[in-house]
Amino acid sequence: MLLQYERGIFVNSFKYKRRYNGLVTELSIRWKSTGLKILFFGTDNFSLPSLKLLNEERSRSNAIKSLDVVTSFKKPKNVVLKYAENKNLPLHKWPLQHLVPNRFDLGVVVSFGHLIPEKVISLCSQGIINVHASLLPRWRGAAPIIYALKNGDTKTGVTIMKIEPKHFDVGDVLAQREVSIHSNMFLPELYGKMAEEGAGLLVSTVLKFPEALKTAKTQDHSQATYAPKITPEFCDVNWNHKTALEVFNLHRALYSYKHLTTKWQMHTIKLVELTLSNHKNINCKPGYVEFYRTGKCLRVFCKDGSCIEVSKLCVEGRKTMSAIDFNNGFLKGCSRENHYFTHVFECTETLRATEQI
Structure with missing residues (x-):
């Protein structure tokens, strides 16, 4: 009986796969003649290259019939909203209202920042795909580029994946492309490179859609690592726990976005x-x-005797100053046993404990 049951599952699975592949072929033929109706979700400079390439493809070929844009209408206007207005693309304010199921063929999400609910996914007959800035399942979450740099990774990449309701970054993978990280690469450079690579991979995936669904692979969830939103604690340097290389990697990861922070005699310092x-x-x-x-x-020493060299810093309530100015204004008037940067949140906890006493 068990053998017959298993055979039944196999036969049904085979029949389903054959029907599914037939549907994919049918859709592929139809879309190649009529073009895809795409609903794009995005808000920022990472989203923009993808929107531009999709719109350029729409203008020069029949692969994309229409391109609608969903974004925030908050002021000041974001770059996606400005581009869509300039190119006369149909715009929709988030959150979406007046939802009509299957109005679009495919949804595309690029750095949108909102979990897409099931009722929105239902707007697109073939679901929604997402451009994620890592080689999933590594670095799921809001800040994959920052975590790759902070971790000292020598490679990362971009992933095109299917959106699943109620969860971020867990869907099947349609395509991936590797991106190298050199030891002196900072956030702005890697961010720009990833945005361009993601845009290119997205368009190539869209052009072979829905065939790309045939080869989509399930993620190995046991290998997942996470890159949650950046908090003030993330930016704070704990000198007792980090080597100089780890501090430098954190600086690379946050460069132009946030400053590393530390304490000097109860003054918050930005490096x-x-x-x-x-x-x-x-x-x-x-x-x-x-x-x-x-x-x-x-020179600021770290946990293993290694050190970083700080040339500019900012004391709380003052303008950015040179190391020379900090030496003249702070170090010279202080005994050497007090020449220490300390952990901001460690100081905060100590102060709270003192106040309770």
């Missing part, structure tokens, strides 16, 4: 410009700060 140093002194405790006159910078 504006820093580099990795070859200097090492295992006798210096983590967080110890000294002025390196030859390099005109501050």
